[in-house]
Amino acid sequence: MPDGMEPEAAVAVLMPLTSVAMVASTVLGGWLSDKYDRRKLFVGASALLSAIALVIPAASTSWTAMLAFAVVNGLAFGCYMAVDTALVTMVLPKAEDAARDMGVLNIANAGPQIIAPFIASVIVSVSGGYTALFVVAALLAVAGALAVKPIRGVR
Structure with missing residues (x-):
């Protein structure tokens, strides 16, 4: 964070940025997916983009990186x-x-959200920091992108 910035102020800057980007990509991604009739492409690409996002804080702890x-x-x-x-x-x-x-599906989505904090705490504790957690998360995002490829019956 910039000198003198409190964590609460940082969150007050980061959350609106994330929210605006999320709303824009929800609308645009959904529209493009419908227009081109390509669901797997957009799901895989967004999972890969998530991996790229997770590498950013692993590579740099600067405010600009955040x-x-x-x-x-x-x-x-x-x-x-x-x-x-x-x-x-x-x-x-x-x-x-x-x-x-x-x-x-809702239960399947909730399960990992319950277990993930425990796994994350082990990764952070064993590795001594959050960099490893971001790297592991990026690798899991890539695995998620690859998991979409075998789906049949949908483009």
Whole structure:
């Protein structure tokens, strides 16, 4: 953070940057995905963009790097959430079971959010800092991007 900046002030700068980028990429990513009828491409690209975002703070701890991280992360997350949700609804096995399947998906999304803080604390404790956590997260984002490739029946 810049000299004299309190953490609360930093968050007050970073969160709006992330939010604006997220809203813009949600709208634009969803529109482009619909226009080109390409869900997997946008989900994979946004996961890879997320990996790039996570490398930024691992490579530099400067305030400028954190500003870049906030924007790139917002762009990646917004597009991912918009298009991945569309992709998921397109690969559900049966329309009459969609509500149940989306409920299972919600539980599947919540599980990692419960476990991740514990795993993150181990990575930070063992490595002695957050750099390793950002690197591991970036690698997982790349794995997520690659996991979309085998999906069939959707472009």
